[in-house]
Amino acid sequence: MKTDEEILQIAKEASERAYCPYSKFPVGACALYESGNYYFGCNVENSSYGLGLCAERNAISTAIAQGEISKLIKIAVYSPKSDLCFPCGACRQWIQEFAQGYNTEIVLQNNGMVQKYYINDILPYSFKLL
Ligand code: THU
Numbered sequence: 001m002k003t004d005e006e007i008l009q010i011a012k013e014a015s016e017r018a019y020c021p022y023s024k025f026p027v028g029a030c031a032l033y034e035s036g037n038y039y040f041g042c043n044v045e046n047s048s049y050g051l052g053l054c055a056e057r058n059a060i061s062t063a064i065a066q067g068e069i070s071k072l073i074k075i076a077v078y079s080p081k082s083d084l085c086f087p088c089g090a091c092r093q094w095i096q097e098f099a100q101g102y103n104t105e106i107v108l109q110n111n112g113m114v115q116k117y118y119i120n121d122i123l124p125y126s127f128k129l130l
Contacts, residue, residue, distance in 0.1 A: 001036050004074070004107045004114045011078035012109075014040040014055065021045065027055035027079045031063055034070040034102075039063040056091035060098055072098040076107040083110045092123040 002010075007030040015028030022045050030040045041058025056075060063072075075095055079085040085108060087095060095104055096119055104119040120126075 002030075002032055002038055004076070004105075004116065007032050007038060007074060007076040008078060008107055008109055008114060010038065010040050011055075011076040011107075012080075014042045014059075015078050015080060016042075018042040018055070019044045022047075022049060022052075025079060025081050027077065027085060029055035029059040029078070030076045031056070031059040031072055031098075032074040032076075033063065033068050034073050035068065037063070037066075037068055037070075039066065039068065054088060054091050056087050057094050060094055063098075071100045071102040072104050073102055074105040074107055078109055084108050084115065086117075086122065089123075092119065093126065095119050096123055096126045096128070 010030040011028040015026045018026035027043045032038045039059050039062040041055050043055045045052040077085050106117040108115050
């Protein structure tokens with residue numbers, strides 16, 4: 001199982017692949033599952049600004065496309081432009097969807113150190129159908 005430091009490093013490397021000519025704000029994410037598998041993604045922007053995709057949803061979409069069905073236990077998010085690069089509201093809802101009842105850890109970088117939060121703390125009272 002990858003450590004927090006390792007998934008943050010993978011998120012950092014993923015941020016180097018970001019396509020962000022409009023915001024110039026690269027983001028990388030690495031999603032770690034209960035299976036031990038992990039998937040990474042970067043943000044992908046578009047000249048039609050609203051169509052941009054966040055790094056977290058790119059990583060989670062990749063996991064789904066690869067057939068991942070286990071719980072999302074951790075997701076690291078990194079931007080070279082900002083410490084504590086928290087997931088946006090839409091990505092928090094996506095993380096909650098694939099947590100499947102687990103209190104997923106959000107792994108961020110602050111001053112070169114790992115700082116962790118829980119999805120249930122940063123998205124309380126979230127919408128759930130199931
Ligand atoms: N972004 C992410 O990739 N993840 C987030 O959770 C917040 C924002 C991206 C979207 C856009 O390409 C850039 O950061 C600036 O908002």
